[in-house]
Amino acid sequence: MPAYDGITVIAGPCALETYEHTMEMAYKISLVRDAVRNFGIGFGYRGGAWKPRTRYHNHAGEREFEGVREQGLEWLEDVASAYGLPIVTELMSEDDLRHFGRHLEPERDYIQIGARNSQNYALLYAVGGTPFGVLLKSPQHGVDVKEAVGSLQRLGRNRQRVYCVRGQRRFIAPDGQGDAAFSAFLGQFMKGDGQHPDARNINNIGAIRVLREDGYFADNGIVLAYDPSHTFGGKNDEIRRMIGENAIRAVTGYGYGMLEIEVNDRSSHSKVDGDQALLTTVNGVDWPQTNAGQGPGVVPDAGKEPCPYPITLVDIAAALVDYRAAGMELKTDSPEVVSAKSRLGQISWDARP
Numbered sequence: 088m089p090a091y092d093g094i095t096v097i098a099g100p101c102a103l104e105t106y107e108h109t110m111e112m113a114y115k116i117s118l119v120r121d122a123v124r125n126f127g128i129g130f131g132y133r134g135g136a137w138k139p140r141t142r143y144h145n146h147a148g149e150r151e152f153e154g155v156r157e158q159g160l161e162w163l164e165d166v167a168s169a170y171g172l173p174i175v176t177e178l179m180s181e182d183d184l185r186h187f188g189r190h191l192e193p194e195r196d197y198i199q200i201g202a203r204n205s206q207n208y209a210l211l212y213a214v215g216g217t218p219f220g221v222l223l224k225s226p227q228h229g230v231d232v233k234e235a236v237g238s239l240q241r242l243g244r245n246r247q248r249v250y251c252v253r254g255q256r257r258f259i260a261p262d263g264q265g266d267a268a269f270s271a272f273l274g275q276f277m278k279g280d281g282q283h284p285d286a287r288n289i290n291n292i293g294a295i296r297v298l299r300e301d302g303y304f305a306d307n308g309i310v311l312a313y314d315p316s317h318t319f320g321g322k323n324d325e326i327r328r329m330i331g332e333n334a335i336r337a338v339t340g341y342g343y344g345m346l347e348i349e350v351n352d353r354s355s356h357s358k359v360d361g362d363q364a365l366l367t368t369v370n371g372v373d374w375p376q377t378n379a380g381q382g383p384g385v386v387p388d389a390g391k392e393p394c395p396y397p398i399t400l401v402d403i404a405a406a407l408v409d410y411r412a413a414g415m416e417l418k419t420d421s422p423e424v425v426s427a428k429s430r431l432g433q434i435s436w437d438a439r440p
């Protein structure tokens with residue numbers, strides 16, 4: 088993973104919260120992988136053991152949850168050995184590298200460098216001194232090719248480098264008053280194709296074009312990834328649908344080789360990014376355990392009615408099967424395609440290891 092002519096989907100919860108939940112999600116993601124494995128679609132597991140939060144204290148003055156830390160790496164070690172899923176997980180500090188070396192496999196797994204640390208050169212040099220694969224997020228301010236190359240060049244020894252486009256911040260007015268000063272412009276801009284006015288960030292999916300114009304990426308075998316979850320944020324089903332649509336579009340329309348998507352079947356219990364998580368499947372879903380069922384506002388609909396238009400990991404996998412089948416000159420009713428889709432359709436929300 089990843090094969091250069093294949094597609095890799097990194098899926099899993101934002102933050103790791105409990106052992107049972109970590110393993111449940113890994114099991115279900117492995118079922119999706121098994122269903123589509125003949126189509127050159129690989130899967131990996133994501134989940135933050137360390138979890139950088141924007142706020143340090145919440146409004147009540149309590150510390151925000153910032154991950155289960157080293158214990159999460161122990162759980163991920165079990166995910167990899169039980170389900171054969173390569174791991175992608177964030178490193179925030181050079182001091183924690185020793186734990187990564189103890190629990191993860193450099194030949195198989197990936198260290199993620201988050202948007203906040205995308206240009207933290209000291210951290211990049213430290214990760215660059217290891218043989219782990221590395222997935223580097225684009226910084227919050229957006230994609231700048233020179234900056235991307237500069238950060239990637241510091242990841243010297245890594246056996247593989249992935250550059251992941253993850254949406255960019257909306258503007259902050261020079262007087263620090265949020266983006267009110269730009270609201271007229273933004274109001275129009277955020278109505279454009281592939282944008283949503285209530286999304287957390289601006290969708291910069293098209294940045295792959297300028298990245299590709301620079302020979303550094305092709306010459307060095309850099310894999311280009313897209314993260315729709317942190318591009319859009321969540322908050323309602325309409326935005327969540329755009330997360331799924333753009334995941335598919337990133338591969339089929341833009342040629343990204345990898346997706347990183349937050350998937351969490353119990354998002355109403357999650358402490359971090361529960362709103363933006365996709366479901367594995369709606370087959371047999373217990374809606375109140377999820378944050379799906381939210382209307383176009385930010386308030387959940389009373390009683391959480393089933394979302395009228397979710398796109399799930401299973402739906403994304405089915406769309407990728409169609410895309411790969413076309414490349415393999417297989418008809419959509421060929422036995423291989425029918426069998427993969429039937430296996431996807433049998434995956435149930437309450438499947439247990």
Ligand code: PEP
Pocket residue numbers: 101135139177200201202203224253317
């Ligand atoms: C994440 O992928 O868990 C994450 C925190 O993303 P980002 O660094 O892009 O905000």
Ligand code: MN
Pocket residue numbers: 101102317349359360
């Ligand atoms: Mn997240």
